[in-house]
Amino acid sequence: MSEKQAGDAVEHATADYNDPEMEMRLAKHGFGYKRIGPPIAANLERDGTSAMKITERAELEKENAIQYRTCSWQKTSALLFSEYICLAIMSFPYSYSILGLVPGIILTVVQAGFVLYTSLVVWEFCLRHPEVRDVTDIGQMLFFNWKGAWWATAVMFILNNTFIMALHVLTIERYLNTMSNHPFCTVIFGAIAAVVSWLCSLPRTFSALSHLATVAAFFTFVSVLLAAIFAGIEAHPAGYNPDPNHVTAAGVKMGGNPLVLVVPAAGTTFVSGVSAFxxxxxxxxxxxxxxxxxxxxxxxxxxxxxxxxVTICEIIVFSVIGAVVYAFTGTQYNTAPAFGSLSNDVNKKIAFSFMVPTLIFLGVLYASVSARFVMFRLFDGTRHLTSHTLLGWIAWSSILALLWIFSFVIAEVIPFFSDLLSLMSSLFDSFFGWIFWGTAYLRMRSVDHGSNFMRVRGWRGWIGFGVNVFIIVVGFFFLGPGTYVRENFITMLTSVRGR
Known part of the structure; x- marks a missing residue:
């Protein structure tokens, strides 16, 4: 693209759509069509039409051997299911044992509602700016097209994904240790986990990965369903003692029939309650x-x-599984993950084994997202991105290999991995889960109605302003208590044995 074409493209892309069909579709969903600023220069199409309709952009790929814009909403749902319906479900009984069953379920619904709301904000932003490829582009656009924001977001993006990959290497490794009763093969099991995950990461498009996602989500559902069934049919949970005054070797009073709390126990501290939430x-x-x-x-x-x-299914699965398992294991015998609360080792291993496809695929998903980020910027506008060239496949597989090697090294070598992951996750989730999307809402409404959009929109404006300022404040809150809590959470997820 010549310098003049690039300049024309920027001017065209900054001047809103001027496309009646696009504006009508946005309006149908209650969205404005104004952009918050110019597009990312590196994302301009080679023909200088970065503001073309989404349908036209997809049309250009029909002749490509590798077509990226091919995911139906069903396939995208499968990807989301595999991301959200995961091992962490089995920590919900523990959270309910601290919060009480009723507050725990209420907070599950409230948190799912906030994630749904911010996800719709993400969606609106991406529709207004179809040239956006990933969250790094959004980071730059939110902060007034500052290139430093792009780099900061890119670093957090790659580190976040890589640390999640490392967490899954570690979890699979500990699972294999438990199943084989060979704790001295830890590094070998970690290497096996990394190699298998690398092979599963090789498909180049999300459309292809969606088939693996469907399988992973199905096996996760079977896993948590079996855990709930086994918890119900076993005579007693693991560690059961009929004496309500029994004290364990660790000095913890734990005995009697499983105790289910509707509300938090008297004396529950603010810190433990926040931790559970x-x-x-x-x-x-x-x-x-x-x-x-x-x-x-x-x-x-x-x-x-x-x-x-996905949100509706999350609320149903998380609440039902969390409540059922908690009801049969009680406050005294609850472990996280809840597989450790099963008294029969065979049941425990069977239920947890069905979780393995998700343990693999979730790391694969984040690896693919990261590799795509690198690949698109190295080969943008070349045939190596859209055709089955030797260089393209060598580059793709090499990027993935480097990511998995890095993840393996992090999981095995860093002695304070849990501490570091807790710090990283608190930082990243505060921005990518909250702060970015409250800011995105305020930027979009300011473009639509001016800086005083609250007054212009009346009560809707004030409610929207208040809710999104609250979302930003919650994001900063995650930087504080979230750091300590995240460390405990990571320890739970990587512990397969339970008590």
Missing amino acids: LNISYTLIGQITLPSFIAEMKDPFEFRKCIWV
């Missing part, structure tokens, strides 16, 4: 991948179906 919150936060998914949909306008379906 943030365990729920961290499970539901996952907006970092949404811009990448939306960018590969055939029709991004259908994303609302995906997020509503």
Whole structure:
């Protein structure tokens, strides 16, 4: 693209759509069509039409051997299911044992509602700016096209995804240790986990990965269902003692029939309550991948179906499984993950084994998102991105290999991995789960109605302003208590044995 073409493209892309069909579709969903600023220069199409309609952009790929904008809303839903319906579900009984059953379920619904709301904000932003490829582009655009914001977001994006990959290497490794009773093969098991995950990461498009996502989500559902059934049919949970005054070797009073609390126990501290709530919150936060998914949909306008379906299923599965397992294991015998509360080792291993496909795929999903970020910027506008060239496949597989090697090294070498991951996750989730999307809402409404949009829109404006300022404040709150709580949460998820 010549310098003049690039300049024309920027001017065209900054001047809103001027496309009646696009504006009508946005208006149908209650969205404005104004941009908050110019597009990312590096994302301009080679023909200088970065502001073309989404349908036209997808049309250009029909002749490509590798087509990226091919995900239906059903396939995107499968990707979201695999991201959200994961091992962390089995920490909900623990959270309910601290919060009490009723407050725990209420907070689950409230947190899911906030994630749904912010996900719809992400969706609106991506529809207004179809040139957005991933969350790094949004970071730059939110902060007034400052290139430093792009780099800061890119670093957090890659580190967040890599540390999640490392967490899954570690979890699979500990699972294999438990199943084989060979704790001395830890490093070998970690290497096996990394190699298998690398192989599963090789498909180049989300459409191809969606088939693996469907399988992973199905096996996760079977896993948590079996855990709930086994908890119900076993005579007693693991560690059961009929004496209500029994004291364990660790000095903990734990005995009697399982005790189910409707509300928090007297004396429950603020810190423990916040810890339990943030365990729920961290499970539901996952907006970092949404811009990448939306960018590969055939029709991004259908994303609302995906997020509503997944959110409803999340609330049902998380609440029902959490409540049922908690009801049979009680406050005294609850472990996180809840597999450790099963008294029969065979039942425990069977139920947890069905979780393995998700343990693998969730790391694969984040690896693919990261590799896509690098690949698109290295080969933008070349045939290596859209055709089955030798260089393209060598580059793709090499990027993935480096990411998995880095993840393996982090999981195995860093002695304070849990501490570091807790710090990183608190930082990243505060921005990618909360702060970015409250800011995005305020920026979009300011563009639509001016800086005093609260007054212009009346009560809707004031409610929207208040809710999104609250979302930003919650994001900063995650930087504080979230750091301590996240460390406990990571320890729970990587512990397969339970008590």
